[in-house]
Amino acid sequence: MTLYLFLTLAVVSVITALLMVFSKSPVRSVLYLILTFFAIAGQYILLNAQFLAVVHIIVYAGAIMVLFLFVLMMLNLNSDTEPQKSTVWKLIAGIASGLLLVTLVGALRGSIQISTPAKLDGRVGLVENLGRVLFTDFVVPFEIAGILFLAAMVGAVLVGKRDLQV
Amino acid sequence: MLESIRQIPIDYYVYLSTLLFVIGILGVLIRRNAIIVLMCVELMLNAVNLLLAAFSTYLGDAQGQIMVFFIMVVAAAEAAVGLGILVMIYRNTKSTDISLLDKLRN
Numbered sequence: 613m614t615l616y617l618f619l620t621l622a623v624v625s626v627i628t629a630l631l632m633v634f635s636k637s638p639v640r641s642v643l644y645l646i647l648t649f650f651a652i653a654g655q656y657i658l659l660n661a662q663f664l665a666v667v668h669i670i671v672y673a674g675a676i677m678v679l680f681l682f683v684l685m686m687l688n689l690n691s692d693t694e695p696q697k698s699t700v701w702k703l704i705a706g707i708a709s710g711l712l713l714v715t716l717v718g719a720l721r722g723s724i725q726i727s728t729p730a731k732l733d734g735r736v737g738l739v740e741n742l743g744r745v746l747f748t749d750f751v752v753p754f755e756i757a758g759i760l761f762l763a764a765m766v767g768a769v770l771v772g773k774r775d776l777q778v
Numbered sequence: 779m780l781e782s783i784r785q786i787p788i789d790y791y792v793y794l795s796t797l798l799f800v801i802g803i804l805g806v807l808i809r810r811n812a813i814i815v816l817m818c819v820e821l822m823l824n825a826v827n828l829l830l831a832a833f834s835t836y837l838g839d840a841q842g843q844i845m846v847f848f849i850m851v852v853a854a855a856e857a858a859v860g861l862g863i864l865v866m867i868y869r870n871t872k873s874t875d876i877s878l879l880d881k882l883r884n
Contacts, residue, residue, distance in 0.1 A: 614782040622794045629798055629821055633805035638813055645817050648798075652824055655791075659783065659835040664843055668827075671850050676820065676857045683861045684813055687868050697810055697877075705807035713800040720792055729838045732781060736840050737831075745840045746847070757851045764855035768862040774869075 617658060625651035638684050646677050661737035783835065791832035798825035812867070812874045816860050823853050 625648050632644040649672045656665035697705075735741050746754060798821060805818030827846045834842025864874060871878055 615785045618786050618790065622790070626794070626797055626801070629801045632817065632821070633801060633809070633814075638811055641814055641817060645821065648821065649824065652828055655794075655828055656831055658786075659831055661831050661835060661843055661846075664827075664831055664846055667847065667850065671854055672820070672824070676854060679857060679861055680813060680817060683865060687865070687874065689811070689813070689874065697808055702808045705804060709800050709804040709807060712803065713796065716796045716800070717793060720789075720796065724789055724792055726788060726833070726836060728784070728836050732783070732835075733838050736838055737835065737843055741840055742843060742847075746844055749841070750844050750848075753848060757848060760851065760855055764859050768858045771859065771862040771866055 614658065618655070621651045621654045621658070624648075625655075638689050639681070642677055642681050642684060646673050649673050649677070656737075659737065660734055663737060663739045663742050788832060788836050791829060795825045795829040795832075798822075798828070810875050810877055812864050812876045813861075815876060816857065816864070820853060820857065823849060 628644045628647040628651065632641045632648060635641050635644060649668065653665045653668045653673075656662075656668060802818045802822035802825065805821070806815050809815055809818070827849055830842045830846050830849075834840065834846075867879070868874055
């Protein structure tokens with residue numbers, strides 16, 4: 613049962629990711645990528661990482677992809693205005709990424725040997741446990757992440773201003 | 779529910795993440811729209827996130843999931859600044875075609 617769920621979600625995520633890359637209209641690409649993100653959120657639930665699943669949906673589908681869609685509609689990009697790369701370049705890119713896939717799979721095949729604990733702890737991915745780890749072991753990176761967000765916000769506002777008076 | 783995860787070998791997650799990562803690279807290589815390129819970068823980040831979360835669960839260690847959390851933070855900041863830069867580029871060139879941005883070549 614779990615295996616079938618995993619395979620279904622994997623097939624959905626790979627197909628929608630391919631559709632995202634190959635669809636002509638940018639708006640469709642964004643919508644397909646949202647579907648991919650939902651499939652990945654399903655994988656997180658399968659892994660019992662419930663906090664990550666919820667945060668993934670809120671941050672990616674709720675914030676980042678809405679931002680992409682918003683910019684896309686604000687710039688009013690139509691599918692027929694988008695230029696395409698030449699066929700030769702596409703062929704080269706396909707061969708290069710295919711070779712990378714073959715190399716990675718060949719290098720990873722049979723090399724992964726981890727010892728899973730005899731009794732898996734179901735509370736690892738819950739908010740209670742993750743919150744404790746985040747605010748004890750990782751409190752300094754957490755604060756630095758806050759500063760990063762502030763800097764990114766100021767930078768985005770400054771970059772986006774129309775006529776900057778310094 | 780968690781014990782049923784043993785039916786899935788960790789290799790499957792590794793191969794799925796590799797496949798998603800390579801699809802992201804393919805998208806970066808063949809698309810010319812800068813917004814799609816940014817989206818493919820997000821897809822690559824997600825492939826890595828999935829792998830980190832899978833290993834975190836299989837090893838019973840929460841630190842991998844904390845790392846995923848920080849990667850999401852950086853991805854959100856990157857998307858905001860990247861789209862800001864993109865809007866500025868569009869304002870100057872009236873296009874989001876990345877092959878127009880070759881001023882440093884000459």
